[in-house]
Amino acid sequence: MTERFWLAKPHQTEPKILEWARKYPQWTHLDMVRPWHHTAYAITVTDRDVPDEGKRKCLFAVPHGHEPAGTVACMNVLSQLLDGCELDGTPTTLDRERILRETLLTFIPDANPEGRSRSPEDWWDGSKYTNEEFLKFAFGIDARTGERFKRVDRWRTTEERVSLVGIAYERIDETTYVEPNRDWGSSFFRLIHLLTARHRYDQFLDLHQTEFEGSPHNCVILLPVIWDELPQAIRAISQAWAEDITTAWRQMENANPQPPCALGYTGQQRAYFEQRWGALYRAYPQLTVEVQNNHPRTPPDLQRRLSEAAIRVSVERLMVKG
Ligand SMILES: [Zn+2]
Numbered sequence: 001m002t003e004r005f006w007l008a009k010p011h012q013t014e015p016k017i018l019e020w021a022r023k024y025p026q027w028t029h030l031d032m033v034r035p036w037h038h039t040a041y042a043i044t045v046t047d048r049d050v051p052d053e054g055k056r057k058c059l060f061a062v063p064h065g066h067e068p069a070g071t072v073a074c075m076n077v078l079s080q081l082l083d084g085c086e087l088d089g090t091p092t093t094l095d096r097e098r099i100l101r102e103t104l105l106t107f108i109p110d111a112n113p114e115g116r117s118r119s120p121e122d123w124w125d126g127s128k129y130t131n132e133e134f135l136k137f138a139f140g141i142d143a144r145t146g147e148r149f150k151r152v153d154r155w156r157t158t159e160e161r162v163s164l165v166g167i168a169y170e171r172i173d174e175t176t177y178v179e180p181n182r183d184w185g186s187s188f189f190r191l192i193h194l195l196t197a198r199h200r201y202d203q204f205l206d207l208h209q210t211e212f213e214g215s216p217h218n219c220v221i222l223l224p225v226i227w228d229e230l231p232q233a234i235r236a237i238s239q240a241w242a243e244d245i246t247t248a249w250r251q252m253e254n255a256n257p258q259p260p261c262a263l264g265y266t267g268q269q270r271a272y273f274e275q276r277w278g279a280l281y282r283a284y285p286q287l288t289v290e291v292q293n294n295h296p297r298t299p300p301d302l303q304r305r306l307s308e309a310a311i312r313v314s315v316e317r318l319m320v321k322g
Helices: 012-025 069-082 096-101 113-117 133-140 185-196 232-250 269-284 300-319
Strands: 030-032 040-045 056-061 102-107 140-142 154-155 162-165 174-179 203-210 219-223 258-262 285-294
Touching: 012 030, 012 040, 012 069, 012 113, 030 185, 040 185, 056 096, 056 185, 056 300, 069 096, 069 102, 069 133, 069 203, 069 285, 096 102, 096 154, 096 300, 102 185, 102 300, 133 140, 185 269, 203 300, 232 258, 232 285, 232 300, 285 300
Parallel strands: 056 102, 056 203, 203 285, 219 258
Antiparallel strands: 030 040, 040 102, 140 162, 154 174, 219 285
């Protein structure tokens, strides 16, 4: 897939999402929030002539502005489900009519279009920036020290001085920026709270990217940080689901998956996640996809394909009755 079909920035994703909603009103439903000057969309895809009750449901979301491959993967799957072909015109191999009939799939392809719009690059392939330079784009630069700005749930321009605002952060008003994955004021959490109040999802797949510094791997499924406290039923489903995605990755050329493991935060960081995510983790199976970012070993199209494989396996699991 060439760069023409790399739909990651809001000026590329927004018109496409609106076009799909216009073309396919019987198969789509849009939700949106607009905290500042960009709109974040959730697009739900299902055959609306079939009642939702018997359908299996999955939510897919991309919270971070500096992690574009998950966005492109969501857009390419949406294209297959709605237009019947990939963004580059290749006919889909998905059984789309059955998927539309039997499942309800919600995608938040880019939960932080404000941050993404500030990205100097369409993708991060490791050819231009070191990891530290990349992380300065992601989290910003502290004007007082010239160092990478801290990672916090929210900060205000009235209290901090930055010489570069990180693209991971989302501006939600005149003076406030939030980390979408950590603050309930983000478009990400606002959409999730709205959607989970309406639908009982069977699965939630959170699509991320990380650099895998010093690791030979380039993809992994992370289990929730409070894994050891989760109900056995949820752990059993999540474990099998994580294994299925990892198995699919193992069959892909140039993929080197790390076995599934729980997110390793402890202490205050763990408490943070527990507070923001605990209720969601306990309500239904949730996995985090991490695909390598900013490294020559994992070029952009491979980043997209690894992310897309995780989505496809998740959809296939919904189709297997039982
Ligand atoms: Zn992330």
